[in-house]
Amino acid sequence: MAGGLAVDCVEIIAENFVGRGGRPRAALDRARRDASVLVHAVGMDVAGFDPIDMGHVLGIRDLADEIEADLVSDHLCFSRLGGRHGHDLWPVPRTVETLERVAARICRIQDALGRRIALENVAAYVDFASNEMAELDVWLQLFSRTDCLMLLDLNNAYVSSVNLGGRPEDLIEGLPEERVVQIHLAGHSELGAGLLDDHGSPVADEVWRLYERAVRRFGPVTTIVERDAELPPLDVLLAEVAQARSIARAS
Numbered sequence: 001m002a003g004g005l006a007v008d009c010v011e012i013i014a015e016n017f018v019g020r021g022g023r024p025r026a027a028l029d030r031a032r033r034d035a036s037v038l039v040h041a042v043g044m045d046v047a048g049f050d051p052i053d054m055g056h057v058l059g060i061r062d063l064a065d066e067i068e069a070d071l072v073s074d075h076l077c078f079s080r081l082g083g084r085h086g087h088d089l090w091p092v093p094r095t096v097e098t099l100e101r102v103a104a105r106i107c108r109i110q111d112a113l114g115r116r117i118a119l120e121n122v123a124a125y126v127d128f129a130s131n132e133m134a135e136l137d138v139w140l141q142l143f144s145r146t147d148c149l150m151l152l153d154l155n156n157a158y159v160s161s162v163n164l165g166g167r168p169e170d171l172i173e174g175l176p177e178e179r180v181v182q183i184h185l186a187g188h189s190e191l192g193a194g195l196l197d198d199h200g201s202p203v204a205d206e207v208w209r210l211y212e213r214a215v216r217r218f219g220p221v222t223t224i225v226e227r228d229a230e231l232p233p234l235d236v237l238l239a240e241v242a243q244a245r246s247i248a249r250a251s
């Protein structure tokens with residue numbers, strides 16, 4: 001970082017910085033000199049069944065306000081049950097009851113944050129027999145009821161389509177242009193007959209093709225290339241960033 005960053009923005013995991021200083025915070029403060037910052041949470045339990053941990057939400061609000069974050073995001077999922085944290089991102093049934101409950105939670109979280117939140121679609125590995133709605137219809141209802149935004153994870157959309165069927169292209173074409181404010185790109189691995197969203201491999205060709213389609217639909221929205229495991233040399237990661245930038249500029 002001594003020579004500055006070769007990227008336009010950086011995304012931080014909120015839970016790694018809330019209430020913490022030291023070296024991580026010093027690195028964040030240096031990054032802010034060269035790039036805009038996006039706050040990405042994994043623990044607000046947006047679609048959860050347990051009561052909202054408002055102390056945690058307010059901690060994220062304070063962090064985002066302090067560092068002047070351009071965006072706060074989390075996932076449309078649950079991660080806690082009965083007071084225990086599962087340390088994973090689980091989708092919820094697509095039912096009218098779930099929609100009403102989750103919409104109310106989103107409104108409470110946004111009120112506490114003092115801003116709209118961008119919610120990410122998560123990868124799915126099994127489906128619910130109780131589903132009453134298509135995924136796209138859930139998103140359209142949430143936009144209408146809560147005025148939230150969307151972080152479209154194209155790798156998750158592709159993984160879910162392979163595991164459960166469906167066409168990620170239909171999701172891209174059906175989402176309102178003004179709601180998608182950020183895109184995630186990542187890699188996956190094979191999991192038996194399906195795929196696992198693992199953030200430990202290069203972005204797949206199929207996901208790059210979805211990205212080309214997405215930027216034609218939504219324009220050159222802020223895009224993050226995620227890699228959490230099996231980290232390659234920095235120049236390999238920057239090459240993926242450059243590829244995403246090239247596709248976005250061509251849109």
